[in-house]
Amino acid sequence: MARPANANADDTRRRVVDAAIPLFAAHGFHGASTRELAAAARVNVATLSHYYESKQGLFDAAVDEVYRRLGARGAEVLVGSSPADLDTLLARLYVVARAERDGVRLLVRQVLDHGRLTPRTESKHFVPELRQLARQTSLLLGVSVERARSAAVAVSYLLSRYVIQDDDSLTVAFGVRSVKEAHARAIATLTATAHALLGARAKE
Numbered sequence: 001m002a003r004p005a006n007a008n009a010d011d012t013r014r015r016v017v018d019a020a021i022p023l024f025a026a027h028g029f030h031g032a033s034t035r036e037l038a039a040a041a042r043v044n045v046a047t048l049s050h051y052y053e054s055k056q057g058l059f060d061a062a063v064d065e066v067y068r069r070l071g072a073r074g075a076e077v078l079v080g081s082s083p084a085d086l087d088t089l090l091a092r093l094y095v096v097a098r099a100e101r102d103g104v105r106l107l108v109r110q111v112l113d114h115g116r117l118t119p120r121t122e123s124k125h126f127v128p129e130l131r132q133l134a135r136q137t138s139l140l141l142g143v144s145v146e147r148a149r150s151a152a153v154a155v156s157y158l159l160s161r162y163v164i165q166d167d168d169s170l171t172v173a174f175g176v177r178s179v180k181e182a183h184a185r186a187i188a189t190l191t192a193t194a195h196a197l198l199g200a201r202a203k204e
Contacts (some may be wrong), residue, residue: 013051013061016041022061022132025105028113029059060120063110066103067125073099087191090155094187097163104163142197148178152195154192162186 019040024031034055038048052058077092097104110117117126134149141148164168171182 016043016048016051016058017061017065017147020058021066021106022102024062024166025102025109028109062106063121066106068101069103085130086194090194091187091188095157097159101163104160108160108164141198147198151194154197155194158193159190
């Protein structure tokens with residue numbers, strides 16, 4: 001079977017974005033040069049410009065890919081589990097976020113660089129997903145949408161902070177001896193925070 005004409009182009013775009021995510025996460029938009037981005041993706045600057053008209057276009061594509069990955073992995077952990085079971089759900093989402101640590105760091109980097117997520121990230125991803133999560137949580141747990149949203153913001157911010165730390169740093173922070181125990185403490189804190197802010201356990 002013949003290879004689709006756009007297959008190589010799709011592979012190149014994917015490789016460029018895959019290489020861009022850790023670079024933008026580590027150095028921010030201004031700290032990652034176009035030349036470094038091209039070198040990491042094993043393409044020349046002209047090729048980079050062909051697929052992404054500007055560094056901003058590549059950055060936006062990297063952010064989109066981070067949200068796509070987090071959404072896809074998040075959907076997988078929901079299969080066979082009840083969203084009303086906060087303890088299990090948050091434990092699984094923690095594992096998902098740790099697996100996409102570079103992506104989470106990229107999102108946090110926006111806040112470090114600008115004091116906020118970029119308006120594009122907020123309007124395209126963060127706010128719509130936050131609203132949807134708040135509505136779903138409100139229906140599942142019988143709390144107000146406002147309360148559900150506040151809890152979602154607090155837990156997601158705390159989750160992001162835990163995720164961007166490396167294992168050794170997290171172990172030191174919790175004052176424990178093993179990485180496994182540090183992750184268990186992080187998850188326990190996330191679930192305790194969620195229950196405290198939501199004010200009730202899930203409906204039966």
